[in-house]
Amino acid sequence: MIQHTQGSRLEVRGVNKFFGEFCALKDINLTIEPGELVCFLGPSGCGKTTLLRIIAGLEQQSCGTLRQGDVDISQKPPRDRDFGIVFQSYALFPNMTVTDNVAYGLRSIGMPKARVRDRVDELLAVVGLEDHARKYPAQLSGGQQQRVALARALAPSPGLLLLDEPLSALDAKVRHHLRSEIRSLQKQLGVTTIMVTHDQEEALAMADRVVVMNNGVIEQVGTPLDIYQQPASAFVASFIGAMNFFDSAPVNGQRVRLGNRELDLVRPLPATPDGIRLAIRPEDVHLLPQGDGEWEGQVQAMDYLGAFIRTHVRLHGVELDLVVDVDPRSARQLELRVGGAVCLNLPSDALHCFAA
Amino acid sequence: MPSFHPGKTFMMDSSVPLTSPSRRAGALSELRQRVTGRWLFALLLVLGCAVLSLLVLAPLYTLLSKSVENKAGDFVGLDNFAHYLSSGGIESAFFNSLWVAGLSTLVVVGLAFMAAWALTRTRLPMTGWIRGVLVLPILAPSLLPAISLVYLFGNQGVLKSWLFGAEIYGPIGIIMGSCFWTFPHALMILLTAMDNADGRHYEAATALKASPWRTFWTVTVPGARYGLVSAAFVVFTLVITDFGVPKVIGGQFDVLATDIYKQVIGQQKFEMGAVVSVLLLLPAMLAFLADRYVQRKQSASFTARSVPYRPRRDHRRDVIGAVMLAPTILFILAIIGMAVYASFVTFWPYNLELSLNNYQFGRMDGGGWGAYTNSLQMALGTMVIGTLLVFFNAWLMERTPQPRLLTGVFQFLSLLPLAVPGLVLGLSYIFFFNHPDNPINGIYGTLFILILCTVSHFYAVSHLTAVTALKQLDQEFEAVGESLKASRWRVLFTVTLPLCLPAILDVALYLFVNAMTTVSAVVFLYGHDSQLASVAVLNMDEAGDIAPAAAMAILITTTCAAAKLIQGGLRFWVDRSTRAWRQGTE
Amino acid sequence: MKHLKKALALAALMAAVNANAQTELTVYTAVEAEDLKKYAARFNEDHPDIKINWVRDSTGVITARLLAEKENPQADVVWGLAGTSLLLLKNEGMLTPYAPEGLEKLSPKFRDRDETPSWVGMDAWMAAVCVNTIEAEKNNLPMPTSWQDLTNPVYRGHVVMPNPNSSGTGFLDVSAWLQLMGEDKGWEFMDGLHQNISRYTHSGSKPCKMAASGETSIGVSFAFRGARLKEKGAPLELVFPEEGLGWEVEATAIVDGTDKLEAAQTLVDWSITRQAMEMYNEGYAIVAMPGVAQPVEHFPANAEALIIDNDFGWAASNREAILTEWARRYDGKSEAK
Structure with a gap:
């Protein structure tokens, strides 16, 4: 029988953080539901780590409040909050065995010896390190160290698990493997989890919801699908996945001008006095046999990326460069080759538009 | 590959106290938390x-x-400084201090760098013992090198001819004595800086077909540059503030530190001693600021992913290392050995009978x-x-x-x-x-x-x-x-x-x-x-x-x-x- | 068990008696360390109830320490410090005037001139020239007999003397020459001597030590050190230049503010007894009580006649000017020879 823990609900209200004049976080509002895995995603310097550290109490917010469950933790020192944390460096205590590392938090709260032992065994079994219990961190591989760090953070059954770039020090294969392990463990335990990452693929693959941050503000909060399919800003659109952008001018509420053509849009235009930017994902562009499409162009380059071919096309008439992803079969059918002519459509339901 | 076992029973013990949020969360306990937390x-x-x-x-x-007071303790502004600066011979003490400390720094940092290189970049045997010998000077009282230097290079010295008629009493003696006792300080700093070399940089240099000489100048030296600056700062400051060596072996060669001695011990003029002390603080402070400025730019070059450098077996390089170490080791052993000998001699240099009486x-x-x-x-x-x-x-x-x-x-x-x-x-x-x-x-x-x-x-x-x-x-x-x-x-x-x-x-x-x-x-x-x-x-x-x-x-x-x-x-x-x-x- | 208790009680009692009986005096001194045990032992023969705790260092260091401690003096008595240093302390108001028993028996040269003197003399240490006979022979140097001899160019580079700016002995020599020869002649003499000096040292005993170890042939220093080195086997000849010798009184004084005044006075009383004088005479040819001194080995028999009529007041009041002039003439530039 698996008994789930009660993950905490976390509320962040109006949090700002200044370092001197520099505003690292601006008016952050966020609610994280019990048992959720939320990723803070953004380029380095966007404030995601600062926000994580504020939630942990390792940094003090300049203003704003934090509530974990029913408790206002805004002013509490980290020790009086309820979380486990895993850092990029793991920060395992090198002078202690795996067992002692995992038991560290349990001993802090004065758990009886026998129960500490049981609990450590249990956790090591869960992360698959039973055979390494007596080893020191330096004797383990990076992936194993990562698991120890995770077990150590989870040992006292925290209501909130904070992961600070936990996978970025690992090589690709181990990283992929651990991704799914962490995710399944998290689901199994039901612990509310926040993970900071700059790797969008990681965020999309693991998170229930993604918080995209840039320059100290939250650009968008949503499920990976939302974020990908309906980016709320040009930044999100460009940061998540690949995206083609074109400058354009509005004609009316639903139409825009691109080159000498006008395009109908499904989504309403943003109200903006300036120009707007159209965007479309490479996989949403339809390549068609010559003479079939609305747009004509020439293939400039083709990159074979395994499952698909990234094709660079220059559109005639508007002198726009466009990236199009095509599956190899279609490419064969279309007889794509560098220097060859091609036709394409920009489906209006796939077009995004943002304020310039 | 170990993996999680989702099917396995995973007990979450609900009786584990999650946190200890104070139920009586009054203002007082809030304050206590903050105090114990950060304040x-x-x-x-x-x-x-x-x-x-x-x-x-x-x-x-x-x-x-006291540097701005007269003998009676009244404030007199910069009068003492003016008096001191106008009394002549001062410039010489100031510049003597600077060039003697500067030259000693160059020599010590150079020798220490060579020694550190030989110890970390070659595979010489017995490095433990060599390290032991090289730090010997720090274990000896400052008078020991002074006695030895006189016995070695003084008028009756066994190696007097090595100085080509120059005298040990004066800048030569000060520099030799200062080099002796400051050497271990520089060596320890440089060893720390060079012990943690990243082997990958050397592999990269080899892959780029850099000659050993070029590798030395493009990898080894830049890797040690912060250590070099630190060592130079420490040695310079130690030499310029030390009065033991100049007093005993400096003859009448004036430096700032002996000038303090003259003012305070020779003439009981505390206020003038204070003036010289303040002047002495200036170069030391400048060296300090320069060092801080440089160190601020330092970032860890040895990260968790670095590979510790292990020198390859290379006889030619080992020989070069030995040649670099030899003079320093000989110098240190000669000084210590001479002091040991001196401690057994009945009356130098006229009665060289050995005895234990001196102990x-x-x-x-x-x-x-x-x-x-x-x-x-x-x-x-x-x-x-x-x-x-x-x-x-x-x-x-x-x-x-x-x-x-x-x-x-x-x-x-x-x-x-x-x-x-x-x-x-x-x-x-x-x-x-x-x-x-x-x-x-x-x-x-x-x-x-x-x-x-x-x-x-x-x-x-x-x-x-x-x-x-x-x-x-x-x-x-x-x-x-x-x-x-x-x-x-x-x-x-x-x-x-x-x-x-x-x-x-x-x-x-x-x-x-x-x-x-x-x-x-x-x-x-x-x-x-x-x-x-x-x-x-x-x-x-x-x-x-x-x-x-x-x-x-x-x-x-x-x-x-x-x-x-x-x-x-x-x-x-x-x-x-x-x-x-x-x-x-x- | 009973025995143990008894023993403990007895020990405690004795400790208490001891504590009551013994007054401890902190005595600052520049007397040679090797003599201190003797001084204390002789004093304790007459006064076993007073324990002397010595703090000894060279004249310069002890004087600097005493002056630095002015606000809260640690010493009860100074026994064996140069008269010039005591004059400094007196001018700072750091000494308690006291006329010890038998004061009238001292030669007037050997006491503070005040009616109730601030310090009383013990003995005189006098200048001397230490000549290394072996090195002198090697270098074909004639034995000098006068100060003037030392300006002879044959001695060029063979003479070492203390720097008067660092050393009391050095100042003693300079002030003696100026008093002996008059200001102009005195400086002229020193100009000549300067040509022969190989270096000036920071310590007064160092020139003699250098002569003893053959580092120089001739060291201008003081007689006591030369005599001691000779005893230890140094090939030295002590020369006492015929023009006259600078000298300095070694003296005793009570430090102002001592809370053991009675014991301090007892010590000062004893320091000028005949017994004490005889004790000083074991190492010094001239002592403060006339008629006591017996000839001392390595010292001239007519020591008393050789020393100049030193005007300490003049020396003290002109010290600053003399040192400045000396530094102007010989300091710094000398190494550029």
């Missing part, structure tokens, strides 16, 4: 600043403030064995109190949340003693600690004040060592500890201290040997029952008993060497018992 450490560091102010700043102020300290003046036991007590006290104080303060500064301003102030106070000549510190201690209004003037004249003075005198280098060790630890240990409900204190005792044990042993040894050999500050502070062996060496030499002085110096050196061996043994034991967890990390 406590800031308060403790403020206390640390206060202690250092008491030990260094306040005493210094009592002396240096009968009971018959000698200057305190004899009593002085030796006093020195031992003082050194042990300095070691214990100093190591605790240094390490605790460094820990507060590095590993607890602190306002930046506070750490800046603390860093300044910690490094200040490096720029203060011992003589100035000693006199300051009289003025400050013997003042009738000072509530703790009772410690004046006791062994305790000698301990305090010595701790302050050697605070800077100990502090730097401790800080370096603490900086190398993962910055998140405390954060992890907090998340696991462990206080910073528990993390300190269970993680930080064990990890820093080697550095702590280093600091302890450093304080011990310096306390055994120091003279310049304590000469003003010992009481009738706290006469010290190092001072006895000076007094015996003063009385013309050169051989017994050499004998006592050798006894001190031997004691320090024994301490070094014990420390080495402890380090070996620590290394062995921690080998398992250091594997792959070092």
Whole structure:
């Protein structure tokens, strides 16, 4: 029988953080539901780590409040909050065995010896390190160290698990493997989890919801699908996945001008006095046999990326460069080759538009 | 590949207290939390600043403030400075100090760099012993090289002809003596800088077909540049503030440090001594600022992903290494060997019969064995109190949340003693600690004040060592500890201290040997029952008993060497018992 | 068990008696360390109830320490410090005037001129020239007999003397020459001597020590050190130049503010007894009480006649000017020879 823990609900209200004049976080509002895995995603310097550290109490917010469950933790020192944390460096205590590392938090709260032992065994079994219990961190591989760090953070059954770039020090294969392990463990335990990452693929693959941050503000909060399919800003659109952008001018509420053509849009235009930017994902562009499409162009380059071919096309008439992803079969059918002519459509339901 | 076992029963024990949120969360407990959380450490560091102010700043102020007072204690502005600068011969002392310290720095840093290179980039055998010989000078009282240099290069010296008619008394003697005693300081800094080389840089250089010479200039030297700057700063400051060597072997060659001696000891003009001390602080401060400026740009070049460099077997390079080490080793052995010989000679140079009489300290003046036991007590006290104080303060500064301003102030106070000549510190201690209004003037004249003075005198280098060790630890240990409900204190005792044990042993040894050999500050502070062996060496030499002085110096050196061996043994034991967890990390 | 208790009680009692009986005096001194035990032992023969705790260092260091401790003096008595240093302390108001028993028996040269003197003399240490006979022979140097001899160019580079700016002995020589020869002649003499000096040292005993170890042929220093080195086997000849010798009184004084005045006075009383004088005479040819001194080995028999009529007041009041002039003439530039 698996008994789930009660993950905490976390509320962040109006949090700002200044370092001197520099505003690292601006008016952050966020609610994280019990048992959720939320990723803070953004380029380095966007404030995601600062926000994580504020939630942990390792940094003090300049203003704003934090509530974990029913408790206002805004002013509490980290020790009086309820979380486990895993850092990029793991920060395992090198002078202690795996067992002692995992038991560290349990001993802090004065758990009886026998129960500490049981609990450590249990956790090591869960992360698959039973055979390494007596080893020191330096004797383990990076992936194993990562698991120890995770077990150590989870040992006292925290209501909130904070992961600070936990996978970025690992090589690709181990990283992929651990991704799914962490995710399944998290689901199994039901612990509310926040993970900071700059790797969008990681965020999309693991998170229930993604918080995209840039320059100290939250650009968008949503499920990976939302974020990908309906980016709320040009930044999100460009940061998540690949995206083609074109400058354009509005004609009316639903139409825009691109080159000498006008395009109908499904989504309403943003109200903006300036120009707007159209965007479309490479996989949403339809390549068609010559003479079939609305747009004509020439293939400039083709990159074979395994499952698909990234094709660079220059559109005639508007002198726009466009990236199009095509599956190899279609490419064969279309007889794509560098220097060859091609036709394409920009489906209006796939077009995004943002304020310039 | 181990994996999770989702099917396995995973008990979540609900009775584990998740947190201990105070149910009576009143304002009071809120305050308590904040105090124990952050303010406590800031308060403790403020206390640390206060202690250092008491030990260094306040005493210094009592002396240096005399530089703007006349004999009667009235404020006279910069009159003393004007008087001093106009009295002639001063420029020469100032520039003599600068060029002698500068040249000594060049020589020492050059030799130390060659030695460090040979020790870390070749595969010479017996490096343990070589390292042991190279740090010998730090174990010897400063009079020992002076005696040896005279016996080697003086008018009756066995190697007099090597100087081509030049005299050892003067800049040559000062530079040779200074090089001898400052060499280990530079070597230790450079070894630290060069031990942690990243092997990948060398592999890259090899792959790019760089010649060994080019590799040396493009990889080795840049990798050690911060160490070089630090070593240069420390050596320069040590030489420029030292008056022991110039006094004994400098002849009439004037430097600022002996000028203080002339003003204070020769003519009892404290105010002029203070003036020279202030002038002496200037170059030391400039060197300090330059060093800080350069170090600020330093970032860790040796990261967790670096591969420790292991030199390949290369006979040609080993030979070059040996050639680079040989002169330094010979010089050090010659100096120590000559002192050993001197301690057995009946009357140099006219009666070279050897005897053990000079070791009968009971018959000698200057305190004899009593002085030796006093020195031992003082050194042990300095070691214990100093190591605790240094390490605790460094820990507060590095590993607890602190306002930046506070750490800046603390860093300044910690490094200040490096720029203060011992003589100035000693006199300051009289003025400050013997003042009738000072509530703790009772410690004046006791062994305790000698301990305090010595701790302050050697605070800077100990502090730097401790800080370096603490900086190398993962910055998140405390954060992890907090998340696991462990206080910073528990993390300190269970993680930080064990990890820093080697550095702590280093600091302890450093304080011990310096306390055994120091003279310049304590000469003003010992009481009738706290006469010290190092001072006895000076007094015996003063009385013309050169051989017994050499004998006592050798006894001190031997004691320090024994301490070094014990420390080495402890380090070996620590290394062995921690080998398992250091594997792959070092 | 019973025995142990008894023994403990007895020990405690004795400790108490001892504590009551013994007054401890902190005595600062520049007397040679090797003599201190003797001084204390002789004094304790007459006064076993007073224990002397010595703090000894060179004249310069002890004087600097005393002055630095002015606000809160640690010493009860100064026994064996140069008269010039005591004059400094007196001018700072740091000495308690006291007329010890038998004061009238001292030669007037050997006491503070005040009616109740601030210090009383013990003995005189006098200048001397230490000549290394072996080195002198090697270098074909004639034995000098006068100060003037030392300006002879044959001695060029063979003479070492203390720097008067660092050393009391050095100042003693300079002030003696100026008093002996008059200012102009005195400086002229020193100009000549300067040509022959190979170096100036920071310590007064160092020139003699250098002569003893053959580092120089001739060291201008003081007689006591030369005599001691000779006893230890140094090939030295002590020369006492015929023009006259600078000298300095070694003296005793009570430090102002002592809370053991009675014991301090007892010590000062004893320091000028005949017994004490005879004790000083073991190492010094001239002592403060006329008619006591017996000839001392290595010292001239007519020591008393050789010393100049030193005007300490003149020396003290002109010290600053003399040192400045000396530094102007010989300091700094000398190494550029």
